[in-house]
Amino acid sequence: MSAIIDVSGVSKSFGGVKxxxxxxxxxxxxxxxxxxxxxxxxxxxxxxxxxGYHPIDGGSIKFEGQEISKMxxxxxxxxxxxxxxxQTRIYGEMNCVENMLISLPHRKLSLRDAFKxxxxxxxxxxxxxxxxxxxxxxxxxxxxxxxxxxxxxxEFAMALMNEPTVLLLxxxxxxxxxxxxxxxxxxxxxxxxxxxxxxFIIEHNMRVIMNMADTIYCLAHGQMLASGKPEDIQDxxxxxxxxxxxx
Amino acid sequence: xSRNHLFYAVLLAATIAAPFLFPSxxxxxxxxxxxxxxxxxxxxxxxxxxxxSLGNIFFYGTGMYAGAVIAIGLYFPxxxxxxxxxTEVLTVTGGQYYMGMLLGIPGAGLFCGLCAYLIxxxxxxxxxxxxxxxxxxxxxxxxEIVSNIEWLGGGQGISMPHSPLHPDFEKVLIYFLxxxxxxxxxxxxxxxxxTRFGAAINAIRDDEEKAEAMGIHTLRYKTLTWAIxxxxxxxxxxxxxxxxxxxxxxxxxxxxxxxxxxxxVCVLLGGKGTLWGPVVGxxxxxxxxxxxxxxFLGGQWVALGLLIVVIVVFFQDGLMGYLKHIRPxxxxxxxxxxxxxx
Amino acid sequence: MEQIAENIGYLxxxxxxxxxxxxxxxxxxxxxxxxxxxxxxxxxxxxVKNLAQGDFVIAGGYIxxxxxxxxxxxxxxxxxxxxxxxxxxxxxxxxxxxxRVIERxxxxxxxxxxxxxxxxxxxMNLMFGSDTQSVNLGYETFFFFNGFVDVPxxxxxxxxxxxxxxxxxxxxxxxxxxxxxxxxxxxxxRAARVMGIDTEKVYAFTFSLNSAICGAAGAxxxxxxxxxxxxxITHSVRAFVIVTAAGLGNLPGVIxxxxxxxxxxxxxxxxxxIGYQQAIAVVLLLxxxxxxxxxxxxxxxxxx
Numbered sequence: 047m048s049a050i051i052d053v054s055g056v057s058k059s060f061g062g063v064k065x066x067x068x069x070x071x072x073x074x075x076x077x078x079x080x081x082x083x084x085x086x087x088x089x090x091x092x093x094x095x096x097x098g099y100h101p102i103d104g105g106s107i108k109f110e111g112q113e114i115s116k117m118x119x120x121x122x123x124x125x126x127x128x129x130x131x132x133q134t135r136i137y138g139e140m141n142c143v144e145n146m147l148i149s150l151p152h153r154k155l156s157l158r159d160a161f162k163x164x165x166x167x168x169x170x171x172x173x174x175x176x177x178x179x180x181x182x183x184x185x186x187x188x189x190x191x192x193x194x195x196x197x198x199x200x201e202f203a204m205a206l207m208n209e210p211t212v213l214l215l216x217x218x219x220x221x222x223x224x225x226x227x228x229x230x231x232x233x234x235x236x237x238x239x240x241x242x243x244x245x246f247i248i249e250h251n252m253r254v255i256m257n258m259a260d261t262i263y264c265l266a267h268g269q270m271l272a273s274g275k276p277e278d279i280q281d282x283x284x285x286x287x288x289x290x291x292x293x
Numbered sequence: 294x295s296r297n298h299l300f301y302a303v304l305l306a307a308t309i310a311a312p313f314l315f316p317s318x319x320x321x322x323x324x325x326x327x328x329x330x331x332x333x334x335x336x337x338x339x340x341x342x343x344x345x346s347l348g349n350i351f352f353y354g355t356g357m358y359a360g361a362v363i364a365i366g367l368y369f370p371x372x373x374x375x376x377x378x379x380t381e382v383l384t385v386t387g388g389q390y391y392m393g394m395l396l397g398i399p400g401a402g403l404f405c406g407l408c409a410y411l412i413x414x415x416x417x418x419x420x421x422x423x424x425x426x427x428x429x430x431x432x433x434x435x436x437e438i439v440s441n442i443e444w445l446g447g448g449q450g451i452s453m454p455h456s457p458l459h460p461d462f463e464k465v466l467i468y469f470l471x472x473x474x475x476x477x478x479x480x481x482x483x484x485x486x487x488t489r490f491g492a493a494i495n496a497i498r499d500d501e502e503k504a505e506a507m508g509i510h511t512l513r514y515k516t517l518t519w520a521i522x523x524x525x526x527x528x529x530x531x532x533x534x535x536x537x538x539x540x541x542x543x544x545x546x547x548x549x550x551x552x553x554x555x556x557x558v559c560v561l562l563g564g565k566g567t568l569w570g571p572v573v574g575x576x577x578x579x580x581x582x583x584x585x586x587x588x589f590l591g592g593q594w595v596a597l598g599l600l601i602v603v604i605v606v607f608f609q610d611g612l613m614g615y616l617k618h619i620r621p622x623x624x625x626x627x628x629x630x631x632x633x634x635x
Numbered sequence: 636m637e638q639i640a641e642n643i644g645y646l647x648x649x650x651x652x653x654x655x656x657x658x659x660x661x662x663x664x665x666x667x668x669x670x671x672x673x674x675x676x677x678x679x680x681x682x683v684k685n686l687a688q689g690d691f692v693i694a695g696g697y698i699x700x701x702x703x704x705x706x707x708x709x710x711x712x713x714x715x716x717x718x719x720x721x722x723x724x725x726x727x728x729x730x731x732x733x734x735r736v737i738e739r740x741x742x743x744x745x746x747x748x749x750x751x752x753x754x755x756x757x758x759m760n761l762m763f764g765s766d767t768q769s770v771n772l773g774y775e776t777f778f779f780f781n782g783f784v785d786v787p788x789x790x791x792x793x794x795x796x797x798x799x800x801x802x803x804x805x806x807x808x809x810x811x812x813x814x815x816x817x818x819x820x821x822x823x824x825r826a827a828r829v830m831g832i833d834t835e836k837v838y839a840f841t842f843s844l845n846s847a848i849c850g851a852a853g854a855x856x857x858x859x860x861x862x863x864x865x866x867x868i869t870h871s872v873r874a875f876v877i878v879t880a881a882g883l884g885n886l887p888g889v890i891x892x893x894x895x896x897x898x899x900x901x902x903x904x905x906x907x908x909i910g911y912q913q914a915i916a917v918v919l920l921l922x923x924x925x926x927x928x929x930x931x932x933x934x935x936x937x938x939x
Contacts, residue, residue, distance in 0.1 A: 097506070101935050118935055123508035135503040137496060148496045150489060153508045160490045160514075208507055345742040347749070418928045422684045422741045426875055430920040433868070437914030550753055557746065591761065598754025605747040606735045 050075040050212055050244055051096065051127075056105035056115075058088075058095055065091040067268045068105070073212065078238050078245045080259035082252070082279075084288055088268040089248045090132060093214055097129045098122045109212075124153040126211035130218065132248075134197040138190025142181055142200055145189050146172035149204040172207060179203040179233060180226075195222045199230075206237060212244040213237070219251050231257060256280060264288065308476065312468045319464045321583060323536065326471035328579045330529045331552060332559035332571035333478055334522035339557065340565035341486065342518055343498030344417070348428030350553030351435050352405040352523040354546035356530025358439065359401035361451045364393030364535075375446040387457035398470070398531040405527025406520045413516030420501075429549070436547030450541025453534055467536045474532065478525050483568060485521075494518055498566070554601065561604050564613025573612055642906045651780040656901045662790045663860060664897020665797040668890045669852040670870060671877035672801070673845035679883040680821040680841045681737050683744040687728075687752040689870025691846050694755060695721050695853025696862035697763055703770050710770045710858055714796060717854040718847045725846025729839045737838065752867060759864040767861040793855045800851055804844075805886065817841055821884070869916050873900075876920045879927060 049072035058066040065088045073079045083089050095102045098119040107115040114122050137145050147164050176185050179199040184192060189200060198221060205213055218234065219227050231254055237243050249255040255262060256276045263273045266288040272279060279285055312319045331353065338344045365374045368389055373379065385393065412431075419427045440448040456463045485491050493514050496504040505511050533540075540546055547553075555578065563574020582597075589596050610618065617624050646652055674688050685691075698720050699713035708716055732751060736744045774788035808814035820827040820837045828834050856862060877896055881888030896919060903915035 098935055101933070116935075119502075120505040120508065120511055123506050124510070126508075128508070129506055131503075131506075135500055135506075137499040137503070139499055140495070144492070147489075148492045148504075149507055151508065152489075152493060152510060155489065157513075160493065161485075161488050163488050164492075204507070345746075347745075415925060415928075418932070419924060422745055423879075423924060425742060425745050426684070426686075427921065427924050430872060430917045430924075433872070434914055434917040434921065437911065437917065441908075441910050441914070554749065554753070561746075592757075594757035595754050595761070598750045598752075598757060601750030601753065602732055602747055605743055605750060606732060609739070609743060 048075050049073065050110055051246065052106075052108040052111075053092070053096065054106055054108075056092070056095055056107060057103045058091055058100070059103060064268050066095065066102075069265070069268075069270055070105075071263050071270070071273065073244060073246050074261065075244055076238075076242065077260045078234075078247065078258050080255040080262040080276075081246065081248045081265065082250070082255060082262060082285075083265035083271070087265040087288075089265055090216060091268075092265070093129060093216055093248060096122075097127065097214065126153070126209075127214070128205050128208055128210035128212070129214040130198075130201050130205055130216055132216040132220070134194065134201045136189045136197050136200050136204070139188065141188055142176055142185045142192075143169065143172050145200060145204055146176060146207050149207040151207075151209045154209070175203045175206050176200075178206070178236075180229065195226065198222060202233070202237075206241060206243070209241075210243060212246060215245065215247045215249075217248055217250060219249065219254050227251070227254060234258060252280075305476070308472050312465050316461070319461075319468050323464065323468040323471050325576065325579050326468070326475045327529055327533065327552075328555065328559055328575035329572050330471065330475050330478055330525060331556040332563070332575040333475075333482060334525045335556040336560045336565060336567075336571045337482070337494075337518055337522040338515075340560055340567070340570070341491070341498060342494040342515060343501070344515065344519075345425050345557075346428040346519075347425045347553065347557070348430070348432035348549075349522070349526060349556065350547060350549055351428070351432040352409065352526040353530040353533070353552060354432070354435060354439070354542070354548075355408060356401040356405050356527030357534040357540055357546045358445060358451070359404040359527065360397040360531025360534045361453055361540075362445075363400045364390075364397040364454060365451075367393055367396065372444050375444065375451055377446075377449060385454040390454050390457055393454060394470075394535060397535075398528050401531035402524040402528035405530070406524035409520040409523035410516055413519050414512060417512055417515045417519075432547055432549050432553060436543050436549065439547070440542040446541075448541065448543070450539060450545070451534075452539045453537070455538070456535070467532060470532045470535075471529070474525065474528055479568075479572070486568060490514065490517075495566075554597075558601055558604060560611070561609060562611055564611030564615075564617075567613040570611055570613040577612075638908065639906055642908075646905070649783065651783040652905075654780070655784040656905055657898050658784065658786060660898030660901035661894050662794050662897070663901070664894040665794055665890075666852050666855050666859075667870075667873050667877060667897055668893025669797055669801060669855075670849050671874040671881075671893055672804070672886065672889050673848040673852075674874040675878045675881075675883050675885075675889055676817075676841055677845045678878065680817055681733075681824075681838050682741070683733060683737060683842075684741065684748070684875075685845070686745055686748040686871050687755060687867070688845075688849060688874045689872070690752045690755040690759075690867035691721060691725070691849035692853040692856060692870045693759060693862050693864065693867045694724070695850030696857035697759055697768075697853075698850065699854035700768050700770050700857045700862070701763070710772060710854070711792070711796075713770075714851050714854040717850040718800075721850025721853075722843045722847035724850075725843040726839060728846065729842040733842055734835070734838065752871065756864050756867050763864065765864055767863045768857065769861045770858050772858060787859070790859050793859050797852070797855055800848065801890070804848065813837075813840060869913050872916050872920050876916070876923050879920070880923045 051073035053072070054070045056066055056069045057064070069092060081089050081092070094100055096107055098114065098117055102115050106113055109122070109125055109127055114125070137148065140148070147168060150168060152160065173182065173185060176182050179202055181196060181199055181203065184196065189197065192200065198218065202218065219230060222230060234245060235258060238245050247255065247259065259276055261273065262276055262279045264271045264279060264285050271288055272282045272285050311322055331349070335346070335349050338346055362371055365371055368385055369383055374383055416424060416427055439445055445451065458466060493504070493509050496509060497511055497515065501511060537545060559574040559578045560571045561574070562578055563572065564570030586593050670688055670692050674685060677683050677685055695717040698717040699710055702708040702713050702716060703710045728751065732747055736747045772789045776785050776787040778785050808818065816827070816832045816837050817840070819832060820834050824834050853862065873896060877889055877892040881892040899919060900912065900915055904912050907915065
């Protein structure tokens with residue numbers, strides 16, 4: 047396995063607050079990488095730096111060997127590096143199938159293809175993926191009328207529709223009914239194995255992330271606290287202290 | 294399906310027959326088509342893409358000038374034609390007139406489309422109110438600058454070549470130019486909004502940040518949409534130039550608070566972001582304006598300002614928006630009652 | 636083209652012309668800054684972009700001009716009268732229009748105020764005709780540099796009045812309870828509401844204050860320049876240029892940008908000729924917008 051995202055020495059501060067200090071990490075191609083840390087430890091800031099929402103103060107971010115720390119959000123997304131939002135973002139006025147069809151990988155479409163109508167295969171694929179996340183019954187409903195958890199699932203399905211190389215998920219289980227979490231873990235795993243999508247996940251739920259990830263990075267106070275296999279992280283006294291606030 | 298076809302066939306027949314059935318209303322109907330064209334093109338960016346431009350009139354004015362320059366420039370040096378101190382009479386033959394039309398109208402459209410394509414990347418970095426104000430600035434600046442360019446006739450404007458046709462026939466010709474352009478535009482948009490491209494610009498309207506994060510070529514699509522709308526507005530502008538015979542920069546070509554704001558009002562009245570909304574809105578607005586205009590005794594413009602305020606404040610979703618609200622099933626919208634209540 | 640080159644040549648040949656141009660620019664720019672400050676206030680507090688800003692200015696000018704013409708009020712007192720009358724006008728506009736669009740999307744308020752701008756310009760046109768008007772106080776003019784630079788007394792008076800007004804507003808915003816409430820609302824209206832501030836009242840007050848500032852600015856304009864029913868849009872554009880260049884809530888920036896825009900316009904008018912005056916204001920808008928856009932690009936953002 048090789049590194050598909052390579053973050054080295056990234057720093058970012060907002061005014062006087064250092065949100066990220068000298069962060070380095072790698073995301074292995076084809077794997078599932080986790081990013082954990084207490085509230086305010088700079089996880090989402092790091093995500094935003096990677097996908098291009100703000101400039102970074104120093105360091106470099108490479109995607110498939112290409113420097114992306116100066117590129118704009120749509121340019122990075124078109125490389126196949128996709129993210130979901132902590133507060134879900136879906137097109138509330140459209141129904142689920144329309145939401146899916148809009149998420150077709152436009153980066154793979156030529157301009158001529160963009161001026162074509164959606165094909166039967168596109169719709170089939172959309173409905174198949176909605177079925178995959180468990181929203182088949184709701185497929186013709188207005189997306190805005192779905193519950194928060196369902197919207198999260200829809201956003202996940204939209205991301206799959208887009209056929210990304212890497213998917214950055216910001217707290218995929220937050221706000222999801224606990225009884226559905228096992229199902230979601232299973233789907234995330236299948237997205238990784240069946241669709242071959244590399245996953246990079248911010249997660250608060252320890253049980254979820256320990257179950258899924260190959261490698262876990264732990265941030266605290268904007269700095270890299272620990273990294274390693276789930277079982278190492280689990281036993282790491284510094285990580286436990288950080289979460290219990292003994293830091 | 295066949296009922297739909299019948300409906301469109303009847304409409305098309307009415308469009309063709311109208312100037313012969315109501316000859317005294319030909320000019321009125323021609324202007325109606327102009328309103329429909331500008332409303333439909335405004336809705337492409339304003340309604341379907343969420344970029345509210347206050348300066349689309351820029352392409353109308355530029356289309357007028359481009360059409361005039363082409364029609365005149367084919368046979369005479371433009372500077373000589375517009376020279377205010379010119380004493381010799383310059384005329385074109387019938388054939389030259391039609392050639393000017395044939396090349397001038399599409400040429401103006403292409404020129405405006407090219408303009409939009411070139412300035413689009415600059416303007417589409419501006420979002421929300423900045424885009425509206427920036428485009429308004431573009432239209433005002435263009436009018437002011439053109440009125441200082443002597444080569445284009447300055448503040449006096451340009452007189453077009455004279456038509457070889459009898460005025461009554463000329464009216465009918467102009468009507469069919471507008472109507473033809475309008476029908477082509479309508480059919481084109483009906484197709485465009487059904488493509489992936491149409492869905493993508495809707496996505497930009499509903500949540501541009503999400504659309505960007507999903508890798509949609511936002512800038513490319515936005516610029517293209519504006520360029521396509523500019524092609525049609527520019528062509529409409531060129532037809533207007535032939536219709537008006539003489540035009541000047543500030544009040545006719547770059548008429549920011551006249552047609553420039555009418556198009557927005559038409560769309561709001563009919564309903565933003567729908568195919569029929571701008572058409573219905575343009576008809577309502579134009580008929581209302583023509584019927585009431587003379588009763589305001591010089592206060593028409595005050596009434597227009599008031600009308601804009603009232604529509605914006607109280608009836609912003611327009612007729613189609615209202616129908617969508619009371620009859621969502623007509624538009625194929627389904628809401629899960631249980632979930633919506635929860 | 637030759638004319639332009641020649642005019643630029645004059646500026647180098649006779650450097651005192653620069654002094655005159657800058658002085659004129661600063662005196663007119665101070666008034667632009669007032670209207671821009673009002674716009675920034677309303678924009679920051681209630682997120683309404685008022686396209687009728689310039690028409691408020693012109694309306695204030697007509698109030699001063701009309702009262703002086705009737706011989707009822709001395710023009711210098713007309714500034715205060717315009718302030719008070721436009722305060723009431725602003726309150727009415729707020730209650731009738733602005734309060735209904737405040738929670739809606741940005742384009743709504745923009746378009747509603749554009750409609751208002753058209754309406755006001757046309758009403759003023761019907762009432763006062765489309766001729767340009769000004770008030771001549773007949774005060775003396777000082778000359779410097781062999782008469783190259785003329786500074787009319789009335790311009791100095793107006794500059795002082797503009798500074799007094801600005802100073803008064805600043806002190807009011809800093810010291811008074813209402814001023815604090817306005818600043819709190821502009822930072823977070825929901826939090827302000829939770830803390831018991833009547834934001835509805837704050838909005839009404841802010842909009843009236845803005846209208847009053849514009850009215851007073853207009854009364855100053857009519858004394859040192861000219862007004863015409865349709866000049867409003869240019870004043871609105873100038874206010875937008877200044878606020879866009881300076882940013883919201885940046886008072887020194889607004890003043891600096893106002894003076895700068897005033898000077899730039901004077902230079903533009905001198906170099907390109909008076910016919911381009913409107914165009915220069917608008918082209919400055921486009922330049923400022925794109926300059927800010929480039930700045931945002933460096934932050935990987937767009938201008939929104």
